[in-house]
Amino acid sequence: xESPSLVQAGTVVTTEFGYNSKIEGEVVHTxxxxxxxWFRKNSLWPMPMGLACCAIELMAAGASRFDISRFxxxxxxxxxxxxxxxxxxxxxxxxxxxxxxxxxxxxxxxxWVIAMxxxxxxxxxxRSYSVLQGVDNIVPxxxxxxxxxxxxxxxxxxxxxxxxKVSREPITRTLKRDSGPEKYGRxxxxxxxxxxxxxxxx
Amino acid sequence: xxxxxxxxxxxxxxxxDLLAEPLxxxxxxxxxxxxxxRIAEVCxxxxxxxxxxxxxxxxxxxxxxxxxxxxxxxxxxxxxxxxHLRLKTSVGExxxxxxxxxxxxxxxxxxxxxxxxxxxxxxxxxxxxxxxxMWEGYPYHPLRxxxxxxxxxxxxxxxxxxxxxxxxxxxxxxxxxxxxxxAREPRSRTPED
Numbered sequence: 549x550e551s552p553s554l555v556q557a558g559t560v561v562t563t564e565f566g567y568n569s570k571i572e573g574e575v576v577h578t579x580x581x582x583x584x585x586w587f588r589k590n591s592l593w594p595m596p597m598g599l600a601c602c603a604i605e606l607m608a609a610g611a612s613r614f615d616i617s618r619f620x621x622x623x624x625x626x627x628x629x630x631x632x633x634x635x636x637x638x639x640x641x642x643x644x645x646x647x648x649x650x651x652x653x654x655x656x657x658x659x660w661v662i663a664m665x666x667x668x669x670x671x672x673x674x675r676s677y678s679v680l681q682g683v684d685n686i687v688p689x690x691x692x693x694x695x696x697x698x699x700x701x702x703x704x705x706x707x708x709x710x711x712x713k714v715s716r717e718p719i720t721r722t723l724k725r726d727s728g729p730e731k732y733g734r735x736x737x738x739x740x741x742x743x744x745x746x747x748x749x750x
Numbered sequence: 751x752x753x754x755x756x757x758x759x760x761x762x763x764x765x766x767d768l769l770a771e772p773l774x775x776x777x778x779x780x781x782x783x784x785x786x787x788r789i790a791e792v793c794x795x796x797x798x799x800x801x802x803x804x805x806x807x808x809x810x811x812x813x814x815x816x817x818x819x820x821x822x823x824x825x826x827x828x829x830x831x832x833x834h835l836r837l838k839t840s841v842g843e844x845x846x847x848x849x850x851x852x853x854x855x856x857x858x859x860x861x862x863x864x865x866x867x868x869x870x871x872x873x874x875x876x877x878x879x880x881x882x883x884m885w886e887g888y889p890y891h892p893l894r895x896x897x898x899x900x901x902x903x904x905x906x907x908x909x910x911x912x913x914x915x916x917x918x919x920x921x922x923x924x925x926x927x928x929x930x931x932x933a934r935e936p937r938s939r940t941p942e943d
Contacts, residue, residue, distance in 0.1 A: 643885040677892050677901025678884070 581720050588632070588658065589714040590620040592707070595631035595655060597648060600638030602665040602697040609700035619707050628654040633710065634687070635703070639667040640680040652687045660714070662706050663689045666696045754779040754833040757800050761835075764795060783839040786822070790849040790875075792837065793824065797854055802826040802835060805851070808861035810869045814895035818842035820871050824851070841871065850876040868893035 578586075594616075598606055609616045616622050625631035628651045640648060652661070663683050666672035669692045671681035683689060690713060691706040698706075752760075758772035758779045769792070770782040783789050796802040806825040813819055824837040841848055850873040852858040862873040863882040870891035873879060881888065889904055890897055928934035 643883070646885070675900065677890075677897070677899065 581718060582715070584719055585715045585717060588719075589711040591623075592619075592621045592633045592660070592710065592714070593623045593625050593631045594621050595628055595634040595651065596624045596626070597634050597636045597651070598638060599636070599640060599644060600665075600667060602637035602668070605697045605700055606635060606637045606664065606703065609703045614700040614704060616704065616707070619704065619711065621707055628652075629656060631655055632658065633660040633662060633690075633707075635662045635664055636668040636683045636687075636689075637664040637697075639672065639674055640683050641678050642680055643678075645680045645683075645686055648683070649686045658717075658719075660690045660710055661687050662691045662693065662703075662710060664693045664703060664706070665698055666694065669693070672696060752831055752833065754835055757802075757828075757831070757833055758835060761792070761796055761800060764799075765792060768792070778834065778836060780836040780838060783837055786839040786841045786848050788849075789822070789824070789837070789839050790851050790854060793826075793851045793854045796826055796835065796837075801828040801830050802833075803829055805855035805857050805861070806834075808851070808858055808865065810865045810871055810893075812869060812893065812895045813840075820846065820869065822848050822865070822871065846870065847872040847874050849874050852876055867891070870894065 596603070596606055608614055610622060610624065621633070628634075632655075634652060634655065636648065652659070661683070663669045667674060667679070668683045669689075671679050673696070675681075680686070691710050693702050693706045695702050754777075755772060755774055758781050761781065762769045762772060765788075768784055768788055770784065773780045773782075783792055793805075804827040806827045807823075808825070809823045811821040811823065813821060818840040819842060821838055821840045826835040826837065827833070839848065848871060850858065850862055852862060852873070853875065859877065860882060862876055863878070863880060865871050866873060866876075866879055867881040867883050868891060880886065884892065890902060892901070926934075
């Protein structure tokens with residue numbers, strides 16, 4: 549078959565990107581991995597974990613000027629059952645950490661985490677008894693965003709980086725992996741049923 | 751319209767020896783209640799007879815190293831006569847308990863919970879004396895002078911991930927009396943143990 553982008557002297561250069569049914573018919577050849585990853589990465593529904601001022605920038609990223617829906621992530625889900633990526637936007641206090649960890653546990657696999665801003669990444673300027681020094685102490689973080697707070701463009705960049713990461717995942721090999729109780733973070737925290745019960749009772 | 755000083759004198763006439771002479775400083779009147787056990791009684795009288803119908807704030811001071819260690823401060827305000835009054839009472843560490851005023855002003859409920867949480871002063875008769883800012887089960891009271899800013903690692907299993915915050919690189923503390931700005935404003939300071 550002829551390539552759709554032939555350059556010929558004296559003619560108009562036409563370039564076709566992506567799937568063109570007139571050329572390729574109604575059949576797409578691809579790998580299952582890439583197809584599934586393509587579905588996944590273009591509809592990463594965020595769990596907006598807005599805890600401080602970063603949440604304002606998160607809202608700006610969702611509004612018309614920056615428009616996160618260009619990347620398929622406009623569906624902010626306030627239910628962890630329906631979301632794919634938790635955007636931790638803001639200062640995580642120890643008191644909130646248990647709730648955050650519990651919401652992360654409730655999210656269905658596959659799930660990803662973006663630590664947005666200095667506070668979520670490292671504790672930021674809050675070197676204090678009350679602030680968790682980086683959300684990666686309790687959940688596995690995929691992308692860190694620098695800034696205090698980061699611009700919406702930085703969040704969109706993080707989202708694109710996460711999409712790249714998602715598109716590289718060999719998911720057919722890991723689909724049946726038993727995730728089981730895992731330990732997360734630098735401290736290897738395992739949240740037990742007891743601590744979740746305690747969070748629930750407060 | 752009464753002045754804050756007149757109202758404070760009226761309050762002192764009612765309770766005589768219980769209250770010290772009102773102190774006025776820049777238009778602010780402070781009354782010291784000598785017996786912390788009777789603070790609720792004084793507050794109820796101030797509200798019901800003198801028209802102090804609003805408790806603006808309830809806070810506490812840690813006089814670390816002095817005795818008595820705690821001072822509880824009540825900021826009163828009357829909407830009708832627009833006068834402020836500050837009541838102070840002191841309580842020692844071994845007792846560490848003051849009668850609640852949440853029966854006088856309901857707003858004192860959360861204020862007293864905050865004081866209990868941050869300073870560890872208990873309020874006798876409080877309807878719901880739980881922590882309000884820190885999580886339930888946290889063993890320390892962080893606003894005390896002998897509590898390091900970085901925090902302490904807690905030994906409770908369910909909150910085992912709390913540990914002292916790293917203080918290198920911040921916060922930007924100052925040291926009084928340093929020779930130059932490098933000594934006065936160090937990049938970091940190790941918390942006093």
